[in-house]
Amino acid sequence: GSVRDSTAESAFAAARMSAARAGDALILNISGDWTLGSRPPSAADLEKEIDREPRPGRVEIDARELGRWDSTILTSLVELARFCQSKHIELEKGGLPEGVQRLFNLATAVPERGARAPAARPPFLALLGDKALAAWGGFLNTLEFVGEVAAGFARMLTGRARFRMADLWLIMQESGSQALPIVSLISFLVGLILAFVGAIQLKLFGAQIYVADLVGIAMVRAMGGIMAGIIMAGRTGASFAAQIGTMQVNEEIDALKTAGIPPIDFLVLPRAWPGRWPLIPISFSLTSPPRGSTRSARTCSTS
Secondary structure (H helix, E strand, C coil), X not given: CHHHHHHHHHCCCCCEEEEEEECCEEEEEEEEEECCCCCCCCCHHHHHHHHCCCCCCEEEEEEEEEEEECHHHHHHHHHHHHHHHHCCCEEECCCCCHHHHHHHHHHCCCCCCCCCCCCCCCCHHHHHHHHHHHHHHHHHHHHHHHHHHHHHHXXXXXXXXXXXXXXXXXXHHHHCHHXXXXXXXXXXXXXXXXXXXXXXXXXCCXXXXXXXXXXXXXXXXXXXXXXXXXXXXXXXXXXXXXXXXHHHHCCHHHHHHHCCCCHHHHHHHHHHCHHHCCHHHHHHHHCCCHHHHHHHHHHHHHC
């Protein structure tokens, strides 16, 4: 007997939907269990009733006898809402349970693709003002960052900065000695280009002997620092940005703040330490073509 009672209690109540006229309104009564295990009634009869003359001005939903429900009832309600919208009939969903109303509002909140009206173009002065405010905000952020880095270097000089010396030596190796192959290759190619262009022009005056001086002086006084800076900004700077960006995505920077470790000290100071930079322009100046590198060393000693 107890088995029969539990089976009867767990059985689905048939999903029903009926409509009745009440003046200018059509009252839609929803009852039973609207779940995937039940068979919801077809909306064709209800649409015929709504479309029958005289057409109602609004459709009111009465769901006081609604039992269990899931997304099945939401599908039927969305179809009903679209039909009422096409007929310019108001649909009042205040009689639905609060959970059904929230899901219904969520399902109908996103407009269909292509239905969004084109956004109006803001005036020129508004665009100019937005650009100016964005530029000013970027300037303030940069100024704040520079100030934090300066304060971090002050703590570093006084021995109060919190970072690992192993990280400093590792970063100096990665951005210093490990960068020498690409720096040497670029230096050699730039030196060849300067020598080739200079030789063609100096040949017109019979002054090919000064090609070595041209390459040496240009590489030491100008191209060494400029090209080394460009290479380091592209190679090392991109690597630093990728590392810190990945740490930001993985919330590692937030973990440092939670642990009480300043991210400026732990991440920025080892990467901004200037002690690793002189090796790069010196190597760039000395790895130009052979005659130019000899003149470069001589020029360095006499400059």
